Amino acid sequence: MRIVFMGTPEFAVPSLKAVAAAYDVTLVVTRPDAVRSRGKKLEPSPVKACAVELGLPVLEAKRMDAAAVDAVRAAQPDLICVVAFGCILPDELLAVAPLGAINVHGSLLPRWRGAAPIQRAILAGDERTGISIMRVAHDLDAGAWCRQVATPIGTKTAGQLFDELAQAGAPELVAAAAQIADGSVTWHEQDPSQVTFAEKVKKGEMRLDPADACDVNALRVQASTDAAPARCQVAGRGVRVVLATVADVNAPQIGTGEVLAAHGRVLLGCVDGALELLRVKPDGKREMDASAWAQGLHGANGAPWERA
Template identity: 40%
Template sequence: MRIVFAGTPAPAVPSLRVLAASDHEIAAVVTRPDAPLGRRRTLTPSPIAVAAEELGLPVVRAASLDADAGRRITALRPELGVIVAYGGLVREPLLSAPEHGWINLHFSLLPRWRGAAPVQHSLIAGDSLTGVSVFRLVAELDAGEVLGMREYAVGPRAVAGDVLEDLSGLGAELLRDVVADIADGRAQAVPQEGTPTYAPKLTLDDARVRWGEDAAAVLSRVRGTTPEPGAFTTVNGQRLKILGVREHTADVSLPPGEFAAVGREVLVGTGTHAIVVEQVQPAGKGAMSAGDWWRGLRLPVLRADS
């Protein structure tokens, strides 16, 4: 088939590479425009733009799939549109332009976690099972019929960045198989089953650790917001990033948000019991072990701002 592929971030790259290596023709790769990154705000192409140029594929840069972008894509006469984390919606008449419509690779088991940040919300919620879904795009957000799913068991200490990397590979394999089924006329679409839950884009406040929550919820929030937007608390008005935490083997009680050294470990209290802080990043400094941070403070105890 003749395919138009739309995507932007690194998790979409495995899918593009898999389809580029198949017998299908990639008529164009649509991605968001170059964005300013880093302290110097250097204009930088998206990971998908970089991969497409490496593969020798034509690139269409578009901030949204508006009427102008839609005309450019429709003129390519694609038989199928594929979208993986592009960062924009496909609306009519572009939605119906390809003969086989558009399909979307989504990083959850739909209808759970429809929206922009399914992996992060899944981990914050404490899910032990997630996965990937390929579905037909419809006007309603992530609500189309499902063409394929694969499950993924979430490790007890996995963080969102690692899970998303694993799912991007798993999803690429599923997408390859679904596209092959569509081309051969074997694809079977089934309605989504169950009550939808939603995963809007995370805000900075979503990454603020609520020390009054139980230990499991605190651990899940840190895992779900690592590496982005980055779990944090504030101490004496200064932001302290919490880069790594884990359960403590002993049942130690500290007031919520109170840090203390117990033996060779730095602990912090939650709404139930203390957990171990492994790595932090104080404001204006690089990442460091919690032990090094604590020794530099020279304090018996420290309490996070409420």
């Protein structure tokens, strides 16, 4: 089976490797090289780097205009596989492959259609999330799905879930392609009454706030990413909170908006208890354990903490 693969970030790499091992990938479409780290150099997308390593032809496209659609058509795909490509796909493209186009989506559809399903599942306190293999349709993430895999969220961070779901989606994509090709696939239409939307997470949403409950702040930290990190100010110093937990009942009692740094622990007083910081990245410094950071917080006890 001839496949055109479309994807951009690291999340799509396991799927590209799996599809390339199972089928004939005639073209890989990805977003153009961009400044992706702190340096000013242009870097290839993770998918492009993988495709080059695998010896696959690559097309870089900011959007799927007529020329890009023509390039996909020239690759003569039987099926198009999409994993976090990064832009809306026109209906003209979806009609190119006889078997259509399928997508790896990071949620248990119909819950959390949209750009940030993994972070939204965490922020909402969902017990589980997963992967859906779905048909690409005109409306965003509205297509029927044929395969799903669920996983408990628990205390997993957004980064851990990204990695887990990326690995889980790869074999499911390969299996779905096989079922589509041999006609054994079963499609499940999404129940409109169960649809929720996962809008892109804004940085302002991730600011920790002493006026909020401990578990709300803890979920912000759990859902934190480089693009939208959980941040606050502690004793006037900006800090990204990388890992945190709701303090246990035996933790010292502190007032809302107060800081306690003692015995290797850093506690931030919230409206209903305390948030204990476990790993942090102070502005201008490297990431470290909160216990190491606490040693430099002399005089911070009783000082205020607030939204960054």
